[in-house]
Amino acid sequence: MNSFVDIPAMVAACRAACGKVYLVGAGPGDPDLLTLRAARLLAHADVVVYDHLVGPGVLELIGADVERVYVGKERSRHSVPQEGINTMLVRLAREGRSVVRLKGGDPFVFGRGGEELQVLAAEGVPFEVVPGITAACGVSSYAGIPLTHRDHAQSCTFVTGHLKDGSCNLDWPALARPRQTVVIYMGLSGLPDICAQLVANGLPADWPAAVVANGTLESQQVVCATLATLAAAVAREGLASPCLTIVGEVVKLRDELVWRAEADGARTTATTSNNTAQV
Amino acid sequence: MNSFVDIPAMVAACRAACGKVYLVGAGPGDPDLLTLRAARLLAHADVVVYDHLVGPGVLELIGADVERVYVGKERSRHSVPQEGINTMLVRLAREGRSVVRLKGGDPFVFGRGGEELQVLAAEGVPFEVVPGITAACGVSSYAGIPLTHRDHAQSCTFVTGHLKDGSCNLDWPALARPRQTVVIYMGLSGLPDICAQLVANGLPADWPAAVVANGTLESQQVVCATLATLAAAVAREGLASPCLTIVGEVVKLRDELVWRAEADGARTTATTSNNTAQV
Numbered sequence: 074m075n076s077f078v079d080i081p082a083m084v085a086a087c088r089a090a091c092g093k094v095y096l097v098g099a100g101p102g103d104p105d106l107l108t109l110r111a112a113r114l115l116a117h118a119d120v121v122v123y124d125h126l127v128g129p130g131v132l133e134l135i136g137a138d139v140e141r142v143y144v145g146k147e148r149s150r151h152s153v154p155q156e157g158i159n160t161m162l163v164r165l166a167r168e169g170r171s172v173v174r175l176k177g178g179d180p181f182v183f184g185r186g187g188e189e190l191q192v193l194a195a196e197g198v199p200f201e202v203v204p205g206i207t208a209a210c211g212v213s214s215y216a217g218i219p220l221t222h223r224d225h226a227q228s229c230t231f232v233t234g235h236l237k238d239g240s241c242n243l244d245w246p247a248l249a250r251p252r253q254t255v256v257i258y259m260g261l262s263g264l265p266d267i268c269a270q271l272v273a274n275g276l277p278a279d280w281p282a283a284v285v286a287n288g289t290l291e292s293q294q295v296v297c298a299t300l301a302t303l304a305a306a307v308a309r310e311g312l313a314s315p316c317l318t319i320v321g322e323v324v325k326l327r328d329e330l331v332w333r334a335e336a337d338g339a340r341t342t343a344t345t346s347n348n349t350a351q352v
Numbered sequence: 353m354n355s356f357v358d359i360p361a362m363v364a365a366c367r368a369a370c371g372k373v374y375l376v377g378a379g380p381g382d383p384d385l386l387t388l389r390a391a392r393l394l395a396h397a398d399v400v401v402y403d404h405l406v407g408p409g410v411l412e413l414i415g416a417d418v419e420r421v422y423v424g425k426e427r428s429r430h431s432v433p434q435e436g437i438n439t440m441l442v443r444l445a446r447e448g449r450s451v452v453r454l455k456g457g458d459p460f461v462f463g464r465g466g467e468e469l470q471v472l473a474a475e476g477v478p479f480e481v482v483p484g485i486t487a488a489c490g491v492s493s494y495a496g497i498p499l500t501h502r503d504h505a506q507s508c509t510f511v512t513g514h515l516k517d518g519s520c521n522l523d524w525p526a527l528a529r530p531r532q533t534v535v536i537y538m539g540l541s542g543l544p545d546i547c548a549q550l551v552a553n554g555l556p557a558d559w560p561a562a563v564v565a566n567g568t569l570e571s572q573q574v575v576c577a578t579l580a581t582l583a584a585a586v587a588r589e590g591l592a593s594p595c596l597t598i599v600g601e602v603v604k605l606r607d608e609l610v611w612r613a614e615a616d617g618a619r620t621t622a623t624t625s626n627n628t629a630q631v
Contacts, residue, residue, distance in 0.1 A: 098489075100387075100495075103389075104388070105387065105388050105389035105392075106387050106388070106389065106482075106483065107387065107388055108364065108379075108386065108387060108388075108485065109383070109384050109385070109386055109387075109388065109391055110382075110385065111385035112388055133398050136564075146553050179485075179493075179499075180491065180493070181489065181492055181493055181497075181498040181499045181500070182499050182500055182508065183500050186498060187498030187500075187501045187602070187605055187609065188501065188502065190498075190608075190609050191605070191609065194608045194609060195608075199611075200611055201611055201612070202493040202494070202496070202611065203385075203493070204385065204444075204485050204489045204490050204492075204493035204494075205485070205489075206387065206458075206484070206485060207485050207486070207489055210377075210458045210460065210461065210483045210484075210486055210489075211462055211483050213480040213483075214377075214458075214459070214460055214482070215481070215483075215485035216354075217469075217481070218460075219460040219465060219466030219469075220460045221460070221461055221462050221465065221466075221510075221512075222466045223464070223467065227512065227522075228509055228510060228511040228512075228522075228523070229461065229509070229510050229513065230507055230508070230509040230510075231500075231501075231504065231507060231508050231509075232506065232507040243506075243507075244507070244529060244531070244532070246423055247532070249527045250523060250526055252523070253509075253523070253526070263399075270424075287589070301373055307439045323466070326466055326470070329470055329473045329474075330466065330469050330470065330473060331470075332478075332479055332480055332481065333480070
Protein backbone atom coordinates (compact mmCIF):
# COMPACT_ATOMS: atom_id res chain seq x y z
CA MET A 74 0.00 0.00 0.00
CA ASN A 75 1.31 3.37 -0.95
CA SER A 76 0.64 5.54 2.08
CA PHE A 77 2.75 8.46 0.87
CA VAL A 78 0.67 11.43 -0.22
CA ASP A 79 2.45 14.43 -1.68
CA ILE A 80 0.38 17.11 0.06
CA PRO A 81 2.21 20.14 -1.39
CA ALA A 82 1.88 18.73 -4.90
CA MET A 83 -1.83 18.10 -4.39
CA VAL A 84 -2.37 21.60 -3.06
CA ALA A 85 -0.45 23.07 -5.99
CA ALA A 86 -2.43 21.03 -8.48
CA CYS A 87 -5.68 22.05 -6.82
CA ARG A 88 -4.77 25.73 -6.85
CA ALA A 89 -3.63 25.54 -10.45
CA ALA A 90 -6.99 24.09 -11.34
CA CYS A 91 -8.61 27.19 -9.89
CA GLY A 92 -6.40 29.81 -11.52
CA LYS A 93 -8.00 31.90 -14.22
CA VAL A 94 -7.39 35.00 -16.31
CA TYR A 95 -10.11 37.64 -16.69
CA LEU A 96 -9.50 39.80 -19.74
CA VAL A 97 -11.21 43.01 -18.64
CA GLY A 98 -11.93 46.26 -20.47
CA ALA A 99 -11.21 49.33 -18.35
CA GLY A 100 -13.24 51.67 -20.54
CA PRO A 101 -12.09 55.04 -21.87
CA GLY A 102 -10.84 56.62 -18.65
CA ASP A 103 -13.66 57.84 -16.42
CA PRO A 104 -13.90 55.17 -13.69
CA ASP A 105 -17.68 55.65 -13.62
CA LEU A 106 -17.74 53.94 -17.01
CA LEU A 107 -16.33 50.68 -15.68
CA THR A 108 -18.81 47.80 -15.76
CA LEU A 109 -20.21 46.36 -12.55
CA ARG A 110 -18.46 43.08 -13.28
CA ALA A 111 -15.11 44.75 -13.93
CA ALA A 112 -15.36 46.73 -10.70
CA ARG A 113 -16.09 43.56 -8.72
CA LEU A 114 -13.16 41.73 -10.30
CA LEU A 115 -10.77 44.62 -9.59
CA ALA A 116 -11.82 44.63 -5.96
CA HIS A 117 -11.41 40.90 -5.40
CA ALA A 118 -8.77 39.55 -7.81
CA ASP A 119 -5.43 38.24 -6.62
CA VAL A 120 -3.43 40.29 -9.12
CA VAL A 121 -4.13 42.96 -11.76
CA VAL A 122 -1.86 43.23 -14.81
CA TYR A 123 -2.52 46.60 -16.43
CA ASP A 124 -1.55 48.82 -19.35
CA HIS A 125 -0.50 52.39 -19.89
CA LEU A 126 -3.94 53.33 -21.23
CA VAL A 127 -5.86 52.41 -18.07
CA GLY A 128 -7.07 55.59 -16.38
CA PRO A 129 -5.73 56.46 -12.89
CA GLY A 130 -9.27 56.64 -11.52
CA VAL A 131 -9.83 53.05 -12.58
CA LEU A 132 -6.70 51.90 -10.78
CA GLU A 133 -8.10 53.36 -7.55
CA LEU A 134 -10.83 50.72 -7.69
CA ILE A 135 -8.29 47.92 -7.32
CA GLY A 136 -8.62 46.31 -3.90
CA ALA A 137 -6.02 47.23 -1.28
CA ASP A 138 -4.82 43.63 -0.97
CA VAL A 139 -4.58 43.05 -4.72
CA GLU A 140 -1.14 42.86 -6.30
CA ARG A 141 -0.60 45.27 -9.21
CA VAL A 142 1.70 44.69 -12.15
CA TYR A 143 2.28 47.49 -14.66
CA VAL A 144 3.30 46.26 -18.09
CA GLY A 145 3.28 49.56 -19.93
CA LYS A 146 2.76 49.56 -23.68
CA GLU A 147 3.28 53.20 -24.39
CA ARG A 148 3.90 53.81 -28.04
CA SER A 149 7.38 52.74 -29.15
CA ARG A 150 8.51 51.84 -25.64
CA HIS A 151 6.94 48.69 -24.30
CA SER A 152 7.79 48.28 -20.62
CA VAL A 153 7.25 44.55 -20.98
CA PRO A 154 7.35 42.95 -24.44
CA GLN A 155 4.15 41.20 -25.52
CA GLU A 156 5.74 37.79 -25.15
CA GLY A 157 6.70 38.61 -21.59
CA ILE A 158 3.12 39.61 -20.80
CA ASN A 159 1.84 36.35 -22.25
CA THR A 160 4.30 34.31 -20.20
CA MET A 161 3.44 36.24 -17.07
CA LEU A 162 -0.31 35.64 -17.44
CA VAL A 163 0.22 31.90 -17.90
CA ARG A 164 2.55 31.72 -14.91
CA LEU A 165 0.24 33.70 -12.59
CA ALA A 166 -2.77 31.58 -13.53
CA ARG A 167 -0.78 28.36 -13.00
CA GLU A 168 0.03 29.57 -9.51
CA GLY A 169 -3.72 29.22 -8.96
CA ARG A 170 -4.37 32.93 -8.88
CA SER A 171 -7.32 34.96 -10.08
CA VAL A 172 -5.68 37.26 -12.60
CA VAL A 173 -7.27 40.39 -14.07
CA ARG A 174 -5.67 41.42 -17.35
CA LEU A 175 -6.85 45.03 -17.53
CA LYS A 176 -6.78 46.91 -20.82
CA GLY A 177 -7.96 50.39 -21.76
CA GLY A 178 -11.27 50.53 -23.65
CA ASP A 179 -12.57 47.19 -24.87
CA PRO A 180 -10.09 44.29 -25.00
CA PHE A 181 -11.42 43.03 -28.35
CA VAL A 182 -11.13 46.41 -30.16
CA PHE A 183 -7.47 47.12 -30.97
CA GLY A 184 -6.47 45.71 -27.60
CA ARG A 185 -4.63 42.62 -28.79
CA GLY A 186 -6.91 40.80 -26.39
CA GLY A 187 -7.51 38.05 -28.88
CA GLU A 188 -3.79 37.46 -29.28
CA GLU A 189 -3.24 37.14 -25.53
CA LEU A 190 -6.17 34.76 -25.23
CA GLN A 191 -4.81 32.57 -28.00
CA VAL A 192 -1.70 32.00 -25.91
CA LEU A 193 -3.79 31.20 -22.83
CA ALA A 194 -5.97 28.81 -24.83
CA ALA A 195 -2.93 27.03 -26.25
CA GLU A 196 -1.56 26.62 -22.72
CA GLY A 197 -4.88 25.37 -21.37
CA VAL A 198 -5.37 28.32 -19.02
CA PRO A 199 -9.04 29.10 -18.33
CA PHE A 200 -10.21 32.62 -19.13
CA GLU A 201 -13.21 34.91 -19.37
CA VAL A 202 -13.74 38.15 -21.25
CA VAL A 203 -15.36 41.25 -19.73
CA PRO A 204 -16.03 43.86 -22.41
CA GLY A 205 -15.44 47.54 -21.72
CA ILE A 206 -16.77 50.77 -23.17
CA THR A 207 -14.62 51.16 -26.26
CA ALA A 208 -13.01 54.58 -26.67
CA ALA A 209 -15.14 55.49 -29.70
CA CYS A 210 -18.35 55.08 -27.70
CA GLY A 211 -17.14 56.69 -24.49
CA VAL A 212 -15.43 59.62 -26.14
CA SER A 213 -18.23 60.40 -28.58
CA SER A 214 -20.81 60.33 -25.77
CA TYR A 215 -18.83 62.76 -23.64
CA ALA A 216 -18.13 64.98 -26.66
CA GLY A 217 -21.78 65.15 -27.75
CA ILE A 218 -21.11 63.49 -31.11
CA PRO A 219 -23.44 60.56 -31.93
CA LEU A 220 -21.63 57.87 -33.91
CA THR A 221 -24.71 57.17 -36.00
CA HIS A 222 -27.71 59.31 -36.92
CA ARG A 223 -30.36 58.50 -39.50
CA ASP A 224 -29.83 61.81 -41.28
CA HIS A 225 -26.03 61.62 -41.38
CA ALA A 226 -24.45 58.22 -40.86
CA GLN A 227 -25.88 54.74 -41.28
CA SER A 228 -22.65 53.04 -40.23
CA CYS A 229 -19.54 53.60 -38.17
CA THR A 230 -16.07 52.22 -38.75
CA PHE A 231 -13.24 51.94 -36.25
CA VAL A 232 -9.65 51.82 -37.53
CA THR A 233 -6.26 52.19 -35.94
CA GLY A 234 -3.33 54.24 -37.11
CA HIS A 235 -0.83 51.78 -35.65
CA LEU A 236 -0.47 48.67 -37.69
CA LYS A 237 1.63 45.57 -37.37
CA ASP A 238 4.31 46.72 -39.76
CA GLY A 239 4.32 50.28 -38.42
CA SER A 240 2.88 51.88 -41.54
CA CYS A 241 -0.50 53.58 -41.80
CA ASN A 242 -1.67 51.52 -44.75
CA LEU A 243 -5.42 51.95 -44.38
CA ASP A 244 -8.15 51.04 -46.87
CA TRP A 245 -8.69 54.66 -47.95
CA PRO A 246 -11.39 54.06 -50.60
CA ALA A 247 -13.52 52.27 -47.98
CA LEU A 248 -13.00 55.06 -45.43
CA ALA A 249 -13.57 58.02 -47.75
CA ARG A 250 -17.29 57.52 -48.20
CA PRO A 251 -20.33 59.59 -47.26
CA ARG A 252 -23.02 58.55 -44.77
CA GLN A 253 -20.61 56.85 -42.41
CA THR A 254 -18.62 57.87 -39.35
CA VAL A 255 -14.95 56.89 -39.18
CA VAL A 256 -13.21 56.75 -35.81
CA ILE A 257 -9.42 56.52 -35.79
CA TYR A 258 -7.86 55.20 -32.60
CA MET A 259 -4.55 56.84 -31.63
CA GLY A 260 -4.00 58.45 -35.00
CA LEU A 261 -2.49 61.75 -33.85
CA SER A 262 0.99 61.27 -35.26
CA GLY A 263 -0.45 60.33 -38.63
CA LEU A 264 -3.22 62.94 -38.58
CA PRO A 265 -2.00 65.17 -41.47
CA ASP A 266 -1.55 62.08 -43.66
CA ILE A 267 -4.95 60.65 -42.67
CA CYS A 268 -6.79 63.89 -43.50
CA ALA A 269 -4.95 64.28 -46.81
CA GLN A 270 -5.64 60.69 -47.84
CA LEU A 271 -9.35 60.97 -47.06
CA VAL A 272 -9.59 64.07 -49.26
CA ALA A 273 -7.46 62.49 -52.00
CA ASN A 274 -9.85 59.54 -51.99
CA GLY A 275 -12.97 61.60 -52.43
CA LEU A 276 -14.21 63.26 -49.23
CA PRO A 277 -14.72 67.04 -49.46
CA ALA A 278 -11.99 69.21 -47.93
CA ASP A 279 -14.64 70.83 -45.73
CA TRP A 280 -15.85 67.45 -44.39
CA PRO A 281 -16.32 67.69 -40.60
CA ALA A 282 -13.71 66.08 -38.38
CA ALA A 283 -12.73 66.29 -34.72
CA VAL A 284 -9.95 65.21 -32.41
CA VAL A 285 -10.69 64.43 -28.77
CA ALA A 286 -7.81 64.24 -26.28
CA ASN A 287 -8.18 62.69 -22.83
CA GLY A 288 -11.75 61.76 -23.67
CA THR A 289 -14.15 61.25 -20.73
CA LEU A 290 -11.62 62.66 -18.23
CA GLU A 291 -11.87 66.07 -16.57
CA SER A 292 -9.05 67.14 -18.87
CA GLN A 293 -10.97 66.24 -22.04
CA GLN A 294 -10.24 68.56 -24.97
CA VAL A 295 -12.17 68.64 -28.24
CA VAL A 296 -11.13 70.33 -31.47
CA CYS A 297 -13.72 70.40 -34.25
CA ALA A 298 -12.67 71.46 -37.73
CA THR A 299 -12.61 70.10 -41.28
CA LEU A 300 -10.33 67.63 -43.00
CA ALA A 301 -8.48 70.60 -44.48
CA THR A 302 -7.97 72.44 -41.19
CA LEU A 303 -7.96 69.75 -38.48
CA ALA A 304 -4.26 68.94 -38.32
CA ALA A 305 -3.25 72.59 -37.99
CA ALA A 306 -5.97 73.27 -35.41
CA VAL A 307 -4.89 70.30 -33.30
CA ALA A 308 -1.25 71.39 -33.45
CA ARG A 309 -2.22 74.95 -32.51
CA GLU A 310 -4.18 73.79 -29.47
CA GLY A 311 -1.37 71.49 -28.41
CA LEU A 312 -3.46 68.33 -28.04
CA ALA A 313 -1.50 65.26 -26.98
CA SER A 314 -2.18 61.53 -26.85
CA PRO A 315 -4.27 59.64 -25.98
CA CYS A 316 -6.42 60.99 -28.78
CA LEU A 317 -9.27 59.81 -30.91
CA THR A 318 -10.20 61.24 -34.31
CA ILE A 319 -13.83 61.29 -35.48
CA VAL A 320 -14.59 61.97 -39.15
CA GLY A 321 -18.09 62.51 -40.52
CA GLU A 322 -21.13 64.76 -40.67
CA VAL A 323 -22.11 63.76 -37.13
CA VAL A 324 -19.29 65.96 -35.83
CA LYS A 325 -21.44 68.98 -36.62
CA LEU A 326 -24.11 67.75 -34.19
CA ARG A 327 -21.78 68.69 -31.34
CA ASP A 328 -22.87 72.30 -31.81
CA GLU A 329 -26.32 71.22 -30.60
CA LEU A 330 -25.45 68.33 -28.32
CA VAL A 331 -22.41 69.37 -26.30
CA TRP A 332 -23.34 68.89 -22.63
CA ARG A 333 -20.08 68.82 -20.73
CA ALA A 334 -17.74 71.74 -20.01
CA GLU A 335 -14.23 71.27 -21.34
CA ALA A 336 -11.03 71.87 -19.44
CA ASP A 337 -9.64 75.42 -19.39
CA GLY A 338 -7.64 76.14 -22.45
CA ALA A 339 -9.53 73.57 -24.50
CA ARG A 340 -10.91 75.75 -27.24
CA THR A 341 -13.49 74.12 -29.44
CA THR A 342 -15.77 75.22 -32.20
CA ALA A 343 -18.68 74.46 -29.91
CA THR A 344 -18.13 76.18 -26.58
CA THR A 345 -21.62 76.15 -25.15
CA SER A 346 -22.57 73.61 -22.54
CA ASN A 347 -26.11 73.31 -21.37
CA ASN A 348 -25.27 71.68 -18.09
CA THR A 349 -22.18 70.68 -16.18
CA ALA A 350 -23.64 69.48 -12.91
CA GLN A 351 -22.48 66.10 -11.67
CA VAL A 352 -24.69 63.47 -10.11
CA MET B 353 -44.76 97.77 -3.57
CA ASN B 354 -45.79 94.49 -5.06
CA SER B 355 -46.15 92.14 -2.12
CA PHE B 356 -47.76 89.33 -4.11
CA VAL B 357 -45.47 86.40 -4.62
CA ASP B 358 -46.65 83.52 -6.78
CA ILE B 359 -45.29 80.67 -4.68
CA PRO B 360 -46.52 77.77 -6.85
CA ALA B 361 -45.04 79.42 -9.96
CA MET B 362 -41.72 79.95 -8.18
CA VAL B 363 -41.65 76.35 -7.00
CA ALA B 364 -42.47 75.12 -10.48
CA ALA B 365 -39.73 77.26 -11.99
CA CYS B 366 -37.25 76.09 -9.40
CA ARG B 367 -38.09 72.43 -9.98
CA ALA B 368 -37.93 72.87 -13.74
CA ALA B 369 -34.45 74.28 -13.34
CA CYS B 370 -33.41 71.04 -11.63
CA GLY B 371 -34.97 68.60 -14.06
CA LYS B 372 -32.64 66.71 -16.35
CA VAL B 373 -32.58 63.80 -18.77
CA TYR B 374 -29.84 61.17 -18.57
CA LEU B 375 -29.51 59.28 -21.84
CA VAL B 376 -28.15 55.96 -20.57
CA GLY B 377 -26.90 52.87 -22.38
CA ALA B 378 -28.15 49.65 -20.81
CA GLY B 379 -25.54 47.48 -22.52
CA PRO B 380 -26.22 44.24 -24.40
CA GLY B 381 -28.33 42.42 -21.82
CA ASP B 382 -26.24 40.97 -18.97
CA PRO B 383 -26.84 43.40 -16.08
CA ASP B 384 -23.23 42.87 -14.97
CA LEU B 385 -22.22 44.86 -18.05
CA LEU B 386 -23.99 48.01 -16.91
CA THR B 387 -21.62 50.86 -16.04
CA LEU B 388 -21.21 52.02 -12.46
CA ARG B 389 -22.73 55.36 -13.39
CA ALA B 390 -25.73 53.80 -15.09
CA ALA B 391 -26.40 51.55 -12.10
CA ARG B 392 -26.30 54.54 -9.75
CA LEU B 393 -28.67 56.53 -11.93
CA LEU B 394 -31.12 53.61 -12.18
CA ALA B 395 -31.16 53.29 -8.42
CA HIS B 396 -31.76 56.98 -7.70
CA ALA B 397 -33.62 58.55 -10.65
CA ASP B 398 -37.19 59.78 -10.35
CA VAL B 399 -38.35 57.99 -13.48
CA VAL B 400 -36.90 55.53 -16.01
CA VAL B 401 -38.20 55.54 -19.60
CA TYR B 402 -37.08 52.30 -21.23
CA ASP B 403 -37.14 50.36 -24.49
CA HIS B 404 -37.95 46.85 -25.60
CA LEU B 405 -34.26 45.99 -25.97
CA VAL B 406 -33.33 46.61 -22.34
CA GLY B 407 -32.61 43.30 -20.62
CA PRO B 408 -34.88 42.15 -17.77
CA GLY B 409 -31.88 41.82 -15.45
CA VAL B 410 -31.08 45.48 -16.01
CA LEU B 411 -34.61 46.51 -15.07
CA GLU B 412 -34.18 44.75 -11.73
CA LEU B 413 -31.55 47.37 -10.86
CA ILE B 414 -34.13 50.17 -11.00
CA GLY B 415 -34.81 51.48 -7.50
CA ALA B 416 -38.04 50.37 -5.80
CA ASP B 417 -39.31 53.96 -5.56
CA VAL B 418 -38.47 54.84 -9.16
CA GLU B 419 -41.34 55.20 -11.64
CA ARG B 420 -40.99 53.04 -14.76
CA VAL B 421 -42.37 53.91 -18.20
CA TYR B 422 -42.17 51.32 -20.98
CA VAL B 423 -42.16 52.87 -24.45
CA GLY B 424 -41.60 49.71 -26.47
CA LYS B 425 -40.04 50.02 -29.89
CA GLU B 426 -40.28 46.45 -31.02
CA ARG B 427 -39.81 46.14 -34.71
CA SER B 428 -42.84 47.30 -36.70
CA ARG B 429 -44.96 47.96 -33.62
CA HIS B 430 -43.86 50.97 -31.62
CA SER B 431 -45.74 51.10 -28.34
CA VAL B 432 -45.15 54.85 -28.22
CA PRO B 433 -44.28 56.73 -31.42
CA GLN B 434 -40.92 58.52 -31.38
CA GLU B 435 -42.59 61.91 -31.20
CA GLY B 436 -44.53 60.80 -28.15
CA ILE B 437 -41.31 59.72 -26.46
CA ASN B 438 -39.70 63.06 -27.20
CA THR B 439 -42.67 64.95 -25.78
CA MET B 440 -42.73 62.75 -22.69
CA LEU B 441 -39.03 63.34 -21.94
CA VAL B 442 -39.45 67.12 -22.21
CA ARG B 443 -42.54 67.06 -19.99
CA LEU B 444 -40.97 64.89 -17.31
CA ALA B 445 -37.85 67.05 -17.16
CA ARG B 446 -39.95 70.22 -16.96
CA GLU B 447 -41.69 68.73 -13.94
CA GLY B 448 -38.28 68.99 -12.32
CA ARG B 449 -37.63 65.28 -12.36
CA SER B 450 -34.44 63.33 -12.83
CA VAL B 451 -35.25 61.26 -15.91
CA VAL B 452 -33.25 58.25 -17.11
CA ARG B 453 -33.86 57.50 -20.78
CA LEU B 454 -32.62 53.91 -20.93
CA LYS B 455 -31.72 52.31 -24.24
CA GLY B 456 -30.28 48.91 -25.08
CA GLY B 457 -26.58 48.88 -25.96
CA ASP B 458 -25.01 52.30 -26.48
CA PRO B 459 -27.39 55.22 -27.07
CA PHE B 460 -25.17 56.73 -29.79
CA VAL B 461 -24.88 53.53 -31.87
CA PHE B 462 -28.15 52.93 -33.76
CA GLY B 463 -30.10 54.06 -30.71
CA ARG B 464 -31.57 57.29 -32.10
CA GLY B 465 -30.08 58.86 -29.00
CA GLY B 466 -28.82 61.81 -31.01
CA GLU B 467 -32.28 62.47 -32.39
CA GLU B 468 -33.89 62.49 -28.95
CA LEU B 469 -31.19 64.79 -27.62
CA GLN B 470 -31.72 67.24 -30.48
CA VAL B 471 -35.32 67.67 -29.32
CA LEU B 472 -34.21 68.18 -25.72
CA ALA B 473 -31.57 70.70 -26.79
CA ALA B 474 -34.08 72.64 -28.88
CA GLU B 475 -36.41 72.75 -25.87
CA GLY B 476 -33.64 73.86 -23.52
CA VAL B 477 -33.81 70.71 -21.40
CA PRO B 478 -30.48 69.82 -19.74
CA PHE B 479 -29.09 66.37 -20.45
CA GLU B 480 -26.12 64.08 -20.03
CA VAL B 481 -25.03 60.99 -21.94
CA VAL B 482 -23.89 57.77 -20.28
CA PRO B 483 -22.44 55.37 -22.86
CA GLY B 484 -23.15 51.66 -22.68
CA ILE B 485 -21.43 48.54 -23.95
CA THR B 486 -22.60 48.43 -27.54
CA ALA B 487 -23.99 45.08 -28.68
CA ALA B 488 -21.07 44.41 -31.03
CA CYS B 489 -18.57 44.59 -28.17
CA GLY B 490 -20.63 42.75 -25.59
CA VAL B 491 -21.76 39.98 -27.88
CA SER B 492 -18.36 39.38 -29.48
CA SER B 493 -16.70 39.18 -26.07
CA TYR B 494 -19.18 36.60 -24.80
CA ALA B 495 -18.96 34.66 -28.07
CA GLY B 496 -15.14 34.53 -28.07
CA ILE B 497 -14.84 36.46 -31.35
CA PRO B 498 -12.41 39.42 -31.21
CA LEU B 499 -13.62 42.30 -33.40
CA THR B 500 -10.08 43.13 -34.46
CA HIS B 501 -6.92 41.03 -34.65
CA ARG B 502 -3.65 42.02 -36.28
CA ASP B 503 -3.59 38.87 -38.40
CA HIS B 504 -7.21 39.10 -39.59
CA ALA B 505 -8.92 42.50 -39.25
CA GLN B 506 -7.48 45.97 -38.95
CA SER B 507 -10.89 47.63 -38.73
CA CYS B 508 -14.45 46.93 -37.71
CA THR B 509 -17.63 48.39 -39.15
CA PHE B 510 -21.06 48.50 -37.53
CA VAL B 511 -24.12 48.78 -39.77
CA THR B 512 -27.81 48.31 -39.26
CA GLY B 513 -30.28 46.38 -41.38
CA HIS B 514 -33.13 48.75 -40.53
CA LEU B 515 -32.90 52.01 -42.36
CA LYS B 516 -35.04 55.12 -42.40
CA ASP B 517 -36.92 54.19 -45.54
CA GLY B 518 -37.25 50.55 -44.52
CA SER B 519 -34.97 49.17 -47.21
CA CYS B 520 -31.63 47.48 -46.63
CA ASN B 521 -29.69 49.76 -48.95
CA LEU B 522 -26.20 49.27 -47.55
CA ASP B 523 -22.89 50.35 -49.06
CA TRP B 524 -22.02 46.84 -50.23
CA PRO B 525 -18.67 47.59 -51.95
CA ALA B 526 -17.40 49.14 -48.69
CA LEU B 527 -18.60 46.17 -46.63
CA ALA B 528 -17.36 43.40 -48.93
CA ARG B 529 -13.67 43.88 -48.25
CA PRO B 530 -11.01 41.70 -46.66
CA ARG B 531 -9.16 42.50 -43.43
CA GLN B 532 -12.17 44.02 -41.72
CA THR B 533 -14.94 42.78 -39.45
CA VAL B 534 -18.51 43.78 -40.26
CA VAL B 535 -21.15 43.67 -37.53
CA ILE B 536 -24.79 43.93 -38.58
CA TYR B 537 -27.22 45.02 -35.88
CA MET B 538 -30.64 43.34 -36.02
CA GLY B 539 -30.19 42.05 -39.53
CA LEU B 540 -31.91 38.66 -39.14
CA SER B 541 -34.86 39.30 -41.45
CA GLY B 542 -32.51 40.49 -44.19
CA LEU B 543 -29.85 37.86 -43.56
CA PRO B 544 -30.16 35.91 -46.85
CA ASP B 545 -30.00 39.17 -48.80
CA ILE B 546 -27.06 40.47 -46.79
CA CYS B 547 -25.02 37.29 -47.31
CA ALA B 548 -25.82 37.20 -51.02
CA GLN B 549 -24.90 40.86 -51.51
CA LEU B 550 -21.57 40.46 -49.72
CA VAL B 551 -20.67 37.55 -52.01
CA ALA B 552 -21.95 39.38 -55.10
CA ASN B 553 -19.69 42.29 -54.17
CA GLY B 554 -16.55 40.24 -53.86
CA LEU B 555 -16.28 38.31 -50.60
CA PRO B 556 -15.67 34.55 -50.99
CA ALA B 557 -18.70 32.30 -50.49
CA ASP B 558 -16.76 30.46 -47.77
CA TRP B 559 -16.03 33.70 -45.86
CA PRO B 560 -16.67 33.12 -42.12
CA ALA B 561 -19.83 34.59 -40.61
CA ALA B 562 -21.80 34.09 -37.41
CA VAL B 563 -25.14 35.01 -35.91
CA VAL B 564 -25.49 35.46 -32.15
CA ALA B 565 -28.97 35.48 -30.59
CA ASN B 566 -29.62 36.74 -27.05
CA GLY B 567 -25.96 37.70 -26.76
CA THR B 568 -24.50 37.91 -23.22
CA LEU B 569 -27.62 36.35 -21.69
CA GLU B 570 -27.82 32.81 -20.31
CA SER B 571 -29.86 31.96 -23.40
CA GLN B 572 -27.12 33.09 -25.81
CA GLN B 573 -26.94 31.03 -29.01
CA VAL B 574 -24.16 31.21 -31.58
CA VAL B 575 -24.22 29.80 -35.09
CA CYS B 576 -20.94 29.94 -37.02
CA ALA B 577 -20.94 29.18 -40.74
CA THR B 578 -19.99 30.84 -44.03
CA LEU B 579 -21.71 33.47 -46.13
CA ALA B 580 -23.01 30.66 -48.32
CA THR B 581 -24.42 28.56 -45.47
CA LEU B 582 -25.25 31.01 -42.66
CA ALA B 583 -28.86 31.85 -43.50
CA ALA B 584 -29.87 28.20 -43.79
CA ALA B 585 -28.00 27.27 -40.61
CA VAL B 586 -29.68 30.06 -38.65
CA ALA B 587 -33.10 29.03 -39.92
CA ARG B 588 -32.39 25.39 -39.05
CA GLU B 589 -31.41 26.30 -35.48
CA GLY B 590 -34.44 28.53 -35.10
CA LEU B 591 -32.59 31.60 -33.87
CA ALA B 592 -34.79 34.62 -33.15
CA SER B 593 -34.22 38.31 -32.53
CA PRO B 594 -32.51 40.10 -30.95
CA CYS B 595 -29.63 38.96 -33.11
CA LEU B 596 -26.29 40.27 -34.24
CA THR B 597 -24.41 39.11 -37.33
CA ILE B 598 -20.59 39.11 -37.41
CA VAL B 599 -18.80 38.74 -40.75
CA GLY B 600 -15.05 38.27 -41.09
CA GLU B 601 -12.08 36.00 -40.57
CA VAL B 602 -12.15 36.69 -36.82
CA VAL B 603 -15.21 34.42 -36.58
CA LYS B 604 -12.87 31.46 -36.97
CA LEU B 605 -11.03 32.44 -33.78
CA ARG B 606 -14.07 31.30 -31.80
CA ASP B 607 -12.83 27.73 -32.25
CA GLU B 608 -9.90 28.66 -30.01
CA LEU B 609 -11.42 31.37 -27.84
CA VAL B 610 -14.90 30.19 -26.86
CA TRP B 611 -15.06 30.35 -23.06
CA ARG B 612 -18.75 30.30 -22.19
CA ALA B 613 -21.15 27.39 -22.40
CA GLU B 614 -24.17 28.00 -24.63
CA ALA B 615 -27.76 27.27 -23.76
CA ASP B 616 -29.03 23.75 -24.38
CA GLY B 617 -30.05 23.27 -27.95
CA ALA B 618 -27.70 25.98 -29.15
CA ARG B 619 -25.57 24.01 -31.53
CA THR B 620 -22.48 25.79 -32.75
CA THR B 621 -19.50 24.87 -34.85
CA ALA B 622 -17.37 25.38 -31.77
CA THR B 623 -18.79 23.43 -28.87
CA THR B 624 -15.83 23.29 -26.53
CA SER B 625 -15.70 25.61 -23.57
CA ASN B 626 -12.63 25.79 -21.44
CA ASN B 627 -14.41 27.16 -18.42
CA THR B 628 -17.93 28.01 -17.43
CA ALA B 629 -17.53 28.87 -13.77
CA GLN B 630 -19.00 32.18 -12.60
CA VAL B 631 -17.34 34.60 -10.22
